[in-house]
Amino acid sequence: MIKNHAKSIEEEIKNLRKTIHMNPELGGEEFQTQALIIDYLAKIGVDEIRKSADTGVVGIIYGSSEGLCVGLRADIDALPIDELNEVEYKSKVPGKMHACGHDAHTxxxxxxxxxxxxxxxxxxxxxxxxxxxxxxxxxxxxxMIEEGCLENPHVDYIIGLHVDNSIETGHVLYKYGVMQAMSSGLQIKVKGKGCHAAHPETGVDAIIIASKIIDGLQTIVSRNLSAFDPAVITIGKIQGGTVSNAVAEEVVMNGTIRTLSEEVTAHISKRVNDLVTNIARAYGGSAEVAIRPGYIPLINNDEVVTLFKGLAEGFLGKDNVHDKVYPSLGVEDFAYFAKARPSCFWNLGIANKEKGITAPGHNGNFDVDHDSLYYGVVLQTLTALELLKK
Structure with a gap:
């Protein structure tokens, strides 16, 4: 019955994805997307519809009698990227594109x-x-959680998905335990002493200090962590100096720290502070470190993953359901839903080499094989209805 219903609306869902794709909106600006969602939910008869977090939406559908409550989540925002695809549903907004598949999720x-x-x-x-x-x-x-979306009625389980261009349409990935990393923003301000480039001995070169700090940061991962604790420290932006013939007085570096646990993040943060301040001091300067907490790690619930895995194998066949052996060091704020309630977050294959749909996410050539949407609808529906029986 579920598969028949999903098949009957397949073209409608493909067209919805195309419409959303053509009209991308960045985070906090998703008013047009919100209106489309509300209109569609009202048209199909969703019992309660309300706005959340300014541009989000919560919908409620009541079954034939009381029981458990299962939540399903889709993210709806786009990215500040120019689309390079020449397709009928190409983004109409310069500099904005659904390059991560959130239009498909919606x-x-x-x-x-x-x-x-x-x-x-x-x-x-x-x-x-x-x-x-x-x-x-x-x-x-x-x-959304702080505004009470998990209550009234109380949500017992939550499921979510993300499209994945590394696997073909008709395939899915599941993962027990930690599936996505946590990330923290890192800023380092190095203070030296400016002087003429002809007389470097009279100053303190902030660029030299910054270069030594960058080298040192990489030893934290290689020498202060177990090989079984994956982590990445990245400096992605450096700004320093004002002219070519003067020793730089200040350098500002920005980057990220990514790990799979809050404990490892805390350990790295302490080592970053110690290493940065001591290197700067050794070269006659000083440094300030600011670490801004980002998303927490996404940790799946084993019981819910096992249920999803069994349903996926029954629908797609065992050969098309794959264990995602290693977690991703990318981040995903479904993690907050997964921390609050037993959850399963899984990956839906959307690649199609024959159609040329292979570009990675966050790329101007990213696209989704529309045939994959049917599989997403069926698996989300199957999993939610099975969870209601628990």
């Missing part, structure tokens, strides 16, 4: 909502739909 959840509405007489409990803004920027998940 279309899939709208499709699942449609199927849930058709199946009201056949399930007990409640379905909650979370259309979340700002995953790519300041994070909407935590704000």
């Amino acid at each position: 279309a899939i959840l709208l499709g699942a909502a449609n199927v849930f509405c058709k199946m009201r007489p056949f399930f007990n409990g409640t379905i909650k739909l979370f259309f979340q803004p700002a995953e790519e920027s300041f994070g909407g998940a935590k704000r």
